[in-house]
C-alpha cells in the first residue's frame with residue numbers, strides 16, 4: 318500500500334502533485350501515486366525533478382512535515398490542537414438519516430428519487446447539528462441525493478468547531494482543477510464532504526412515487542411490510558435490503574473504515590435503508606433482527622470505533638443533548654478544548 322511505502326522514507330518532505338495514477342521514482346524509491354488529483358507528501362532528503370515513464374512530476378514544495386498520503390482536503394493539520402489529540406486509538410462515527418423529505422411528508426415511496434427536505438426536515442437537520450456540535454468531525458460522507466447532503470450541511474452549521482464542509486468534486490479533471498483550493502490554511506479549516514451513490518437509499522423499483530398506504534391497501538399490509546423491512550425480499554424491480562447492503566456496506570468497508578482506522582472522525586448522512594444495512598454490519602444484527610430496526614429522520618446515532626470494534630454510544634431520544642450521548646473520556650476532552658478555545 319502506498320501508505321506503508323511512504324512510512325519507510327526518511328529525511329525532509331517532498332510534496333508531489335500527481336496527475337495520474339502511476340509510479341514515480343523519489344530518489345532511489347519507487348512510490349505508487351494515488352489516482353488523479355491527490356497530493357502525495359513523501360519524505361525525502363532532496364529536491365529535484367523526478368520522472369516516471371513518460372510523465373514528469375515537478376517538486377512544488379519541500380518542507381518537513383509528517384509523512385502522509387493526503388487528498389486535497391483529507392487531513393486536518395496536526396498543528397490543529399483541538400483536533401490532533403483525537404488521533405489516537407479512538408474515533409467517533411456519527412450516522413444520521415436525512416431530515417423529513419417532501420415525499421416522506423406525502424407518505425410516498427422515495428428510494429432513489431432525488432427530493433429535497435421539508436421545513437420540518439430542515440429543522441430536524443439543524444437540531445441534529447446541535448446534538449453533535451461538540452463531537453469531532455474530520456470527514457463527511459453523504460449519498461448523492463440532495464436530502465442527505467442538505468442534512469449534513471445544515472447540521473454542520475451548528476458545529477462549534479466552525480470548520481467549513483466542502484463537497485469534493487473529483488468527477489473529472491476539470492471538476493478537480495476548477496474546485497482546487499490554493500490556501501493550506503483554508504484547507505485546514507475545511508472538512509471534506511465525499512458523496513457517493515453507493516450510500517443512496519435502497520432503490521424502491523416500481524413502488525417509487527406510490528403512496529405507501531394506498532400500496533398497502535392494494536397489495537396487503539403484510540406484503541408491503543415484507544418489501545419495506547425484510548432482508549432478502551425486493552420490491553418489484555427494486556433492491557432488497559441485502560442488495561442495498563452489497564453496495565452500501567462494501568463502500569463503508571472499502572472507503573470509510575480505512576479513514577476511521579487512520580484516526581479520522583466521520584459523519585455519514587444517508588438514508589433509512591442504506592443506514593439500516595450499515596448498522597446491521599456494525600451491530601452484527603441477523604437478517605431477523607434487522608427487520609425490527611427502524612431509523613427516525615434526523616436523529617444522530619453515535620458510535621465509538623476503538624481497536625477495530627464499533628461500540629454504539631446511544632443516540633438522542635431526549636429533546637436535549639445532555640444525558641443522551643455517553644461521552645467517552647476523549648470526547649469529553651475534545652468538548653473541553655472547544656470550550657477553552659471558544660471562551
Ligand SMILES: O=C(O)[C@H](O)COP(=O)(O)O
Pocket residue numbers: 425426427428429518521545588589590
Ligand atoms: O425511500 C423511502 O420511501 C424512505 O426514505 C424509506 O422508506 P421506508 O421507510 O418505507 O423504507
